[in-house]
Amino acid sequence: MELKDKRIIVTGSARGMGAATVRAYVNAGAEVVAMDITDDSGNEVVKEANASGAGNATYMHVDISERESVETGFAEAVKNLGGLDALAHPAAIQRTSDAGDVSVEDWDLMFAVNVRGTMLTNQVAHRYLKESGGGSIINFGSISGLRPEVSAAAYSAAKGAVHSWTRTAAGTWGKDKVRVNAILPAMATPMYLEAIARATDEQTDAIYWQNLHSIYLGHEYGDPDQDLGPVMVFFASDASKFITGQLIPVDGGQTTVR
Ligand SMILES: NC(=O)c1ccc[n+]([C@@H]2O[C@H](COP(=O)([O-])OP(=O)(O)OC[C@H]3O[C@@H](n4cnc5c(N)ncnc54)[C@H](O)[C@@H]3O)[C@@H](O)[C@H]2O)c1
16 A cells, blocks of 8 residues: 555556556555546556555546647546646557658657657646645656667657656756656567567567567566556655656666666
8 A cells, every 4th residue: 555645647548557557556555547548448447457456546538649638637637636646657659660761740740649748748747746745757768769779760769858858857846846757668568569560570680689688687578567567656656755857777677787
């Protein structure tokens, strides 16, 4: 019950790390509003989490790339929760693209969801967290934002922007006791499996050498419930209250053991 009485919004909750985060928070006793644009699985995730957890979650349709949707959704969520203590923000998209021919459409889509979505959700959450006397924002960066990513040029650039934003937001909102960190994960989720399925043979080879080979704890992607869930609980809890502006790899050593 590490998160008993904590009021938390989780984006991208319908699958992958967002869904695992909802389960971890409800198990730890939190009150959660889960947000996504995939409503059937979004509803299913909260139903299953509520069946076994000590806390409670409800689902809401919110498109993180649209200001109106974020403003309205967060206002209703915070009203229902009675305040806000943390935002966990895994929602994002990934597309394969090559630096030489990435289209304007793909570039703009990636930045609308992954970068503008991070700015909007963080900005609106900050307002409510400040009213609560402080709290935690947990963004999602990527190793792709730190190194060359030949098969995902636009995604890589967008994640680099999320890293910069995370530091700037941490620097701006520290005075309000709002901490802002970014998790850099390597987890076996639908996003990762879809990227593998889309890749050409050449890209699959690069993905192995760039990704699995350098996960020194077993050369496999982690399990979102076992390997990420407890970390998400820590960053939403008061135990992490002196950590801000950090890029935190949760990746079996992939990012920094080189
Ligand atoms: N899987 C990995 O190993 C890995 C590695 C590095 C970074 N990441 C990052 O971790 C985070 C979580 O990734 P995942 O693998 O769980 O992804 P995922 O694709 O499995 O889940 C992403 C969720 O976000 C939702 N979403 C997409 N666009 C949205 C929008 N406009 N509004 C609201 N919700 C939206 C999707 O519907 C989906 O439920 C992402 O930010 C991703 O970029 C993942």
